[in-house]
Amino acid sequence: MSRRLSFYVHIPYCIKRCGYCDFNTYTPAELKGPDLLSVSSNYISAALAEIGMAHKVVGEAHVPSIFFGGGTPSLMPAQELASIIAEIRSRFSLLPDAEITIEVNPDSVTSEFLSEMRTAGANRISMGMQSAVPHVLQVLDRTHNPENVSTAVGKARAAGFEHVSVDLIYGAPKESFDDWRISVEAALSIPIDHISAYALIVEKGTKLAAQISRGELELPPEDETAEKYRYADDQFIAAGFDWYELSNWSRSGGSCKHNIAYWDGSYWWGVGPGAHSYLDNKRWWNVKHPNTYIQKVSEGVLPALNEEELTEENLADEFIMLQIRRREGIPLDRLNNKQIENCREYLTTGYLDEQSWRDGKLTLTQSGRLIADRIVRTLVM
Ligand SMILES: C[S@@+](CC[C@H](N)C(=O)[O-])C[C@H]1O[C@@H](n2cnc3c(N)ncnc32)[C@H](O)[C@@H]1O
Ligand code: SF4
Structure with missing residues (x-):
């Protein structure tokens, strides 16, 4: 396929x-x-x-x-x-x-x-x-x-x-x-x-x-x-x-x-100087300057400057960082017990949506969205 x-x-x-x-x-x-x-x-x-x-x-x-x-x-x-x-x-x-x-x-x-x-x-x-x-x-x-x-x-x-x-x-x-x-x-x-x-x-x-x-x-x-x-x-x-x-x-x-x-972590190819790409757990990014980019491509070489292999742990952290910003939120079964415990205070203080939590998801309320970065830091250590 x-x-x-x-x-x-x-x-x-x-x-x-x-x-x-x-x-x-x-x-x-x-x-x-x-x-x-x-x-x-x-x-x-x-x-x-x-x-x-x-x-x-x-x-x-x-x-x-x-x-x-x-x-x-x-x-x-x-x-x-x-x-x-x-x-x-x-x-x-x-x-x-x-x-x-x-x-x-x-x-x-x-x-x-x-x-x-x-x-x-x-x-x-x-x-x-x-x-x-x-x-x-x-x-x-x-x-x-x-x-x-x-x-x-x-x-x-x-x-x-x-x-x-x-x-x-x-x-x-x-x-x-x-x-x-x-x-x-x-x-x-x-x-x-x-x-x-x-x-x-x-x-x-x-x-x-x-x-x-x-x-x-x-x-x-x-x-x-x-x-x-x-x-x-x-x-x-x-x-x-x-x-x-x-x-x-x-x-x-x-x-x-x-x-x-x-x-969603789907694959994409970034064309052009400085563009990032993501494919098969690998991320790479192109040389930054347009003239260097044009030079490399005209020599027939991929214009990538550097790359990184994403580990399971990197991918899990990225999932949390991106997904917490989305309305669907993070399925609680993607979090471990410690992460769930660390989040409870945000639930009682109105930063996480109670109904979503009962439905098995961590979703930010409007107040929670204002402190999304702080909540992420308690989840990704
Ligand atoms: C890179 S621009 C491309 C669109 C087009 N060049 C323009 O500016 O109309 C994409 C968007 O990023 C946002 N942006 C760029 N720098 C920002 C900054 N320092 N803080 C917040 N938003 C920024 C702007 O809203 C901008 O429309
Ligand atoms: S410098 Fe260019 S890319 Fe950046 S915000 Fe202005 S118009 Fe958009």
């Missing part, structure tokens, strides 16, 4: 780096090129070659999902992204109901791009909205005008995209509670079936981290950020979204199959 293999395709380019972001992405200026098309010119052929290598390693496989992430995939010409879908389709068996997602930036998405991608088989858009409030977008160093989000979502719907998601960030410096309320209301006023809302992480080495350490910006109090999560969760649920993972909510049929495949 053929196995299942999802594809993540990394597009490592952005026009400008947002102050908070430490993703593996490069601007034309960082790559010392005049514009994006010239710095990325050999990239897609390298990605196509890596897909050929994946086929040599894996052999036959059914592909249930493809995810173009970044960076900013919507900066690439649609026919180049379409050629990647076509290559996966020709080497593997792309399932008829496969989910094909493209991350897009509201500023760099046109109706032509969207309809070409739809024709190529893409059926899900994930848009970086972040906030609807201009001064918060400014702190986040985002270039887009907030009104572009609903215009871009309208274009995606008109192009026939069934599934549209937006990403929000809460807890940025200068974001008041009312600002967050405005962003949540704005997200709920557009025709989407999925929302990801992430608490801002101040990543080391970013412009934002430097601004905070120089005292130019200050993070809002932690309690307020926790209240923002509660508020968003209540509003999303009232609007017909269900939480299915700590930072992800969807309307019926809108949950992201690709992310679920990661959390």
Whole structure:
């Protein structure tokens, strides 16, 4: 029987780096090129070659999902992204109901791009909205005008995209509670079936981290950020979204199959610089720089930088770390007696759902989701 293999395709380019972001992405200026098309010119052929290598390693496989992430995939010409879908389709068996997602930036998405991608088989858009409030977008160093989000979502719907998601960030410096309320209301006023809302992480080495350490910006109090999560969760649920993972909510049929495949421990191949792959208890990750990546692939060698073999113990710990964030929770029979005893205090203090516990599962309540990391530390030692 053929196995299942999802594809993540990394597009490592952005026009400008947002102050908070430490993703593996490069601007034309960082790559010392005049514009994006010239710095990325050999990239897609390298990605196509890596897909050929994946086929040599894996052999036959059914592909249930493809995810173009970044960076900013919507900066690439649609026919180049379409050629990647076509290559996966020709080497593997792309399932008829496969989910094909493209991350897009509201500023760099046109109706032509969207309809070409739809024709190529893409059926899900994930848009970086972040906030609807201009001064918060400014702190986040985002270039887009907030009104572009609903215009871009309208274009995606008109192009026939069934599934549209937006990403929000809460807890940025200068974001008041009312600002967050405005962003949540704005997200709920557009025709989407999925929302990801992430608490801002101040990543080391970013412009934002430097601004905070120089005292130019200050993070809002932690309690307020926790209240923002509660508020968003209540509003999303009232609007017909269900939480299915700590930072992800969807309307019926809108949950992201690709992310679920990661959390389920399914196999995936990450194409592109810095991308991670997971197959047969082995994880590996590619060289980080796009030029090194292109060089390696053009020499016909796998662009992996390093790999690790996951032991039974690693896999059990990962299962707990990922599964605790999900609505289905952790089946109690996957925990040992000590882990169950360590969790009891969280049950009596309202952080774990009592009904689920009686049904044999450890599931976080809304309060529990706010301290998920602390609960994980009592389970994974
Ligand atoms: C890497 S971006 C790709 C999408 C696209 N480039 C964009 O930004 O619109 C994916 C998402 O990760 C989230 N993200 C990136 N850095 C983050 C950080 N430091 N803290 C919280 N969320 C972050 C943002 O919500 C962003 O939309
Ligand atoms: S556009 Fe997205 S990937 Fe690019 S720097 Fe900003 S958050 Fe990071």
